[in-house]
Amino acid sequence: MGSTKPLTGAGLRGQVAGKTALSTVGVSGSGLTYRGYDIKDLVEHCEFEEVAYLILKGKLPTRDELLAYKSKLKSLRRLPGELKSALENIPANAHPMDVMRTGCSMLGNLETELDFSDQEDAADRLLAIFPSIICYWYRYNHDGVRIDENTDDGSIGAHFLHMLHDETPKALHETVMNVSLILYAEHEFNASTFTARVCASTLSDMHSCITGAIGSLRGPLHGGANEAAMDMIAKFNGPDHAEREMLGMLERKEKIMGFGHAIYSESDPRNEIIKGWSEKLADDVGDSALYPVSVRCEEVMWREKRLFCNADFFHASAYHFMGIPTKLFTPIFVMSRVTGWAAHVMEQRADNRIIRPSAEYVGEAPRRVQPISERS
Numbered sequence: 001m002g003s004t005k006p007l008t009g010a011g012l013r014g015q016v017a018g019k020t021a022l023s024t025v026g027v028s029g030s031g032l033t034y035r036g037y038d039i040k041d042l043v044e045h046c047e048f049e050e051v052a053y054l055i056l057k058g059k060l061p062t063r064d065e066l067l068a069y070k071s072k073l074k075s076l077r078r079l080p081g082e083l084k085s086a087l088e089n090i091p092a093n094a095h096p097m098d099v100m101r102t103g104c105s106m107l108g109n110l111e112t113e114l115d116f117s118d119q120e121d122a123a124d125r126l127l128a129i130f131p132s133i134i135c136y137w138y139r140y141n142h143d144g145v146r147i148d149e150n151t152d153d154g155s156i157g158a159h160f161l162h163m164l165h166d167e168t169p170k171a172l173h174e175t176v177m178n179v180s181l182i183l184y185a186e187h188e189f190n191a192s193t194f195t196a197r198v199c200a201s202t203l204s205d206m207h208s209c210i211t212g213a214i215g216s217l218r219g220p221l222h223g224g225a226n227e228a229a230m231d232m233i234a235k236f237n238g239p240d241h242a243e244r245e246m247l248g249m250l251e252r253k254e255k256i257m258g259f260g261h262a263i264y265s266e267s268d269p270r271n272e273i274i275k276g277w278s279e280k281l282a283d284d285v286g287d288s289a290l291y292p293v294s295v296r297c298e299e300v301m302w303r304e305k306r307l308f309c310n311a312d313f314f315h316a317s318a319y320h321f322m323g324i325p326t327k328l329f330t331p332i333f334v335m336s337r338v339t340g341w342a343a344h345v346m347e348q349r350a351d352n353r354i355i356r357p358s359a360e361y362v363g364e365a366p367r368r369v370q371p372i373s374e375r376s
């Protein structure tokens with residue numbers, strides 16, 4: 001199990017900030033459970049949509065419930081015309097996470113959650129529409145085409161890859177997307193989820209909560225690490241070069257993205273799973289560079305610093321082998337984590353008190369305002 005570190009100090013580390021029935025991190029099983037189910041068990045037996053149902057509705061679906069849920073999600077993929085126009089107006093050099101944030105916020109104007117009784121529908125709509133949002137913007141701005149977002153693909157992962165590459169994805173890629181979306185779906189009180197809960201605690205709407213969460217996920221210390229890890233490993237021309245560069249970065253006390261974790265102390269259980277798929281994808285594309293480079297990075301970080309790969313590190317090579325542009329890596333995290341965020345919003349609303357901690361004041365002692373004419 002990925003045991004937890006001594007949790008004290010800055011960053012609210014180790015402080016219980018609320019209750020959740022959604023997941024445990026570093027507590028039991030392989031180290032990550034969703035509603036009591038171990039992540040390894042879920043990856044082995046479930047589709048992402050089943051796990052989304054579990055997270056959002058509280059139980060694993062029956063076969064009929066899953067079919068109905070997948071068909072509902074399929075019917076929610078379409079983009080309103082006003083949203084398409086907004087996406088067309090976002091420049092090609094914008095960061096795709098900013099596109100996701102704007103897309104979510106714009107949808108909140110068009111399909112405002114007027115009452116909390118709409119919350120499950122608002123969550124399902126976001127889950128279904130995020131792949132359409134990012135692919136519509138990307139293909140319009142990079143390839144000059146207006147894609148048809150109403151594909152017939154049976155899963156969210158295949159829908160995304162189909163719109164991105166303009167062809168039905170191969171089975172291996174659909175499987176890896178499925179695994180990846182499951183792995184990223186939920187992770188207790190991480191920074192983006194906590195953002196969503198703080199927003200929810202003011203009784204704000206679902207789109208505001210998710211928009212804020214996207215902003216938090218964007219940073220390289222959180223979801224943005226998969227993209228940053230890719231940028232780093234792409235610069236290494238082989239394992240020995242990677243080792244030399246990594247040692248230099250450590251010497252200069254630089255942060256190496258895709259390593260370490262706020263809660264786990266020895267391993268992130270998601271790493272072993274995505275690393276296995278990255279290796280399979282490397283074989284599939286005949287890679288003899290990026291995967292060995294990634295493995296050497298992992299060895300060096302553990303040997304030198306006892307730092308291990310988190311969920312993001314091997315996601316970088318896995319996504320790359322599937323032909324996904326690096327800048328779209330973190331938006332995939334959004335496509336998955338929206339399930340966890342929305343479930344946390346609903347959980348917060350069900351037992352709410354506004355989240356309002358206190359601060360330790362370290363500023364000036366009380367003093368009088370000097371008239372402006374006397375200030376130097």
Ligand SMILES: CC(=O)SCCNC(=O)CCNC(=O)[C@H](O)C(C)(C)COP(=O)(O)OP(=O)(O)OC[C@H]1O[C@@H](n2cnc3c(N)ncnc32)[C@H](O)[C@@H]1OP(=O)(O)O
Nearest residue numbers: 220221222223225254255256257258259260261262310311
């Ligand atoms: C899906 C996710 O969001 S997983 C997280 C993705 N983020 C990253 O991969 C970014 C790189 N990693 C990090 O910045 C950190 O490990 C975090 C943000 C994930 C966790 O931060 P913290 O809980 O503050 O880390 P922690 O307390 O373990 O740090 C201990 C020491 O290790 C160092 N350290 C931690 N991670 C790294 C890293 N990736 N590279 C270099 N040094 C590191 C810290 O700087 C600190 O050094 P110090 O004692 O000299 O100040």
Ligand SMILES: O=C([O-])CC(=O)C(=O)O
Nearest residue numbers: 186187189190191262311
């Ligand atoms: O829990 C965290 O701090 C970050 C993380 O791994 C996640 O959100 O998946």
